[in-house]
Amino acid sequence: MASDQTHLTLLLLFTLISPILSHSIIQQFTKPLLHFTSANTLYCDSWRFSVETNDAGSWSTIPEKCIDYVKDYMTGDRYTSDSEVVADDSLEYAKTVELTGKDAWVFDVDETLLSNLPYYADNGFGSQIYDEESFNNWVEMSEAPSLPASLRLYNELEEMGITVFLLTGRDEYQRNVTEKNLLQAGFSNWKKLFLRGTSDKGKAASVYKSEKRMELVDEGYVIHGCSGDQWSDLSGYAVATRSFKLPNPMYYIA
Amino acid sequence: MASDQTHLTLLLLFTLISPILSHSIIQQFTKPLLHFTSANTLYCDSWRFSVETNDAGSWSTIPEKCIDYVKDYMTGDRYTSDSEVVADDSLEYAKTVELTGKDAWVFDVDETLLSNLPYYADNGFGSQIYDEESFNNWVEMSEAPSLPASLRLYNELEEMGITVFLLTGRDEYQRNVTEKNLLQAGFSNWKKLFLRGTSDKGKAASVYKSEKRMELVDEGYVIHGCSGDQWSDLSGYAVATRSFKLPNPMYYIA
Incomplete structure (x- = not known):
């Protein structure tokens, strides 16, 4: 016992x-x-730094060892959080702008107003070489959701009386599906949607976009702000007073 | 049993x-x-994104809730890793450059070649308002270590036959201590060290630095690359063919 x-x-x-x-x-x-x-993670964080600051220059696909990292970034809280802070920065600046009566803000479309994340989730999050046909089929569906932070910014800018212009690398033949998608995602009342016409074919995005911004400047607009996920949305000439780089670790456009 | x-x-x-x-x-x-x-962490990561892409615009101190975050970033592996990837990007590009015989690379000094991390570690990692007197006392000591990644890049560029220029916001009266510090940290053979002279006082860094780069262009140099931790090191006019933004979440210079 x-x-x-x-x-x-x-x-x-x-x-x-x-x-x-x-x-x-x-x-x-x-x-x-x-x-x-x-x-x-350490490497992929640094790779993302170099991509988002444009230090990396031209690149075609994300590093293979960063596929899970990019997936986690895009589908977790971080992409949303980064986008919200960019929208906050943009709004904070917009509130300080002295309106002239011809006040413009230029938005890019893909990964700026509309999110193609559903497409990229099905296609390796940027780990596969860009497939134009496949992506255009997705565009035809007009089903891209909004980036909520950008929709909030967009609506607040319009309430402030700033004229919104949309400037996309999409082709002119995609105008109807693009407009349909934008409206369904909640965007409205843009002044003009610029798409690549016949004469814009083959131009680098930064050149094509600079030319279109210059048209606005020539019309007397002050471009207070410009929002885009690519540096080629923001740089070149006729640049906005302030440029806002949205996150995009999935692809690069020169 | x-x-x-x-x-x-x-x-x-x-x-x-x-x-x-x-x-x-x-x-x-x-x-x-x-x-x-x-x-x-989620917020501070997004804040760092907005600072490093220049979305944040002008700011004076880091957010109070990000002090530990910035400390961890600067003193852990991430700052080193980010700096190494930027140096790798820079070198990868430099190797593609076709030399003309008048080939320049422009380096900023603070947080680009020299690291003031020992000073900032003693002064809240950017959470305290910039104290010019205190910082200048630190500069007088000539004890800033190199950023190892930048030293590696610097030496490899010189080996390639690219002429190195240093362009700093430090004042002309700090030339001796700056040269002493650079030499002690392992840098040598720069062609010229630009410091702010009497006529440069009060100029925004981006203007002062653009003017100095223009002097190089006027002398016939092709500025292939420019390295700096501030966007004001890289933007303006007479910009380099490729610009390389080094990380710095501790302070902002317009």
């Missing part, structure tokens, strides 16, 4: 301390894990 | 499965923790 009791006591004792042990083991394991960044 | 054996068996069994239980408990706890991003 004494032996039995000893064993029972031991068993009871072990059962009691087991959760404490587990807890301390968990703490021991989780503390470094919380501060732990895998070599992959 | 049978009872003893039963208890012993139970005890043995429990001892055996306890690590397995612990392991599964640990897995259960760590999996969400690995994917866990605190609201603060």
Whole structure:
């Protein structure tokens, strides 16, 4: 009986301390894990820095080791959070603008007003070479959702009396499906939607977009702000007073 | 005895499965923790995105809730990793340059060649308003270490036969201590070090730096690359063919 009791006591004792042990083991394991960044994440974070600042220059597909990273970034909280902060920055600036009566804001469309994330989720999050036919089929469906942060910015700018222009690299033949998609996603009352016409074919995006912005300047508009996910939406000439780079670690357009 | 054996068996069994239980408990706890991003980190990551892309525009101090975040970023692996990737991008581009015989690369100094991290670590990592006197006292000490990634880039560019120019917002009276510091940190053989002279006082950094780059262009140099931690190091006119934005979430210079 004494032996039995000893064993029972031991068993009871072990059962009691087991959760404490587990807890301390968990703490021991989780503390470094919380501060732990895998070599992959470290690299992919730096790769994203270099892409978003345009340090990377031209690139065609995301690094293979960053596919999961980009997927997590795009489908988790971070893409939304980054987009919201850009919209906040844009609005904070817009509120300081002195209106002249000819006040313009230029928005790009893809990955700026509309999100093609459903398409890219089905096509490797930028890990596959751009397939024009496949992407155009997606565009034809007019089903891209809005980027909520950009929709909020868009509506507030219109309320302020700033004239909104849309400037996209999409082709003129996609005008109807693009307008349909924009309206369905909640955008309305843009002054003009610029698409690539016959004479714009083959031009680098930064040249084509600069030319179109110049048309607005020639019409007397002050381009206070410009929003785009590519540096080629923002740079060149006739640039806006302030440019706002939205996140996009999935693809690059020169 | 049978009872003893039963208890012993139970005890043995429990001892055996306890690590397995612990392991599964640990897995259960760590999996969400690995994917866990605190609201603060999420915000500070987005704030850093907006600062590094210049979306944030002018700002004076880092958000109070991001002090620990910036400290972790600057003193952990990420600042080093980001800087290394920028140097890699720069070198990859430099190797494609066709040399003309008058080939220039322009480097900023602070947070580009030299790191003032020891100073900022003692002064809140950018959470305190810039104190010119205190910072100048630090500059007088000539003790800033190199940014290793930039030193590697600097040396490789010189080996390629590209002429290196240094263009800093530091004042002309700080020339001696700056040269001393650069040499001690391992930099040498720059062609010219531009500092703010009497006529440059009060100019925005982007204007002052554009003017100096224009002097190089007027002398016949092709500025292939420009490296700086501030957008005002890179933008304006007489801009380089390619600009490389180094990370700096600690301060902003217009």
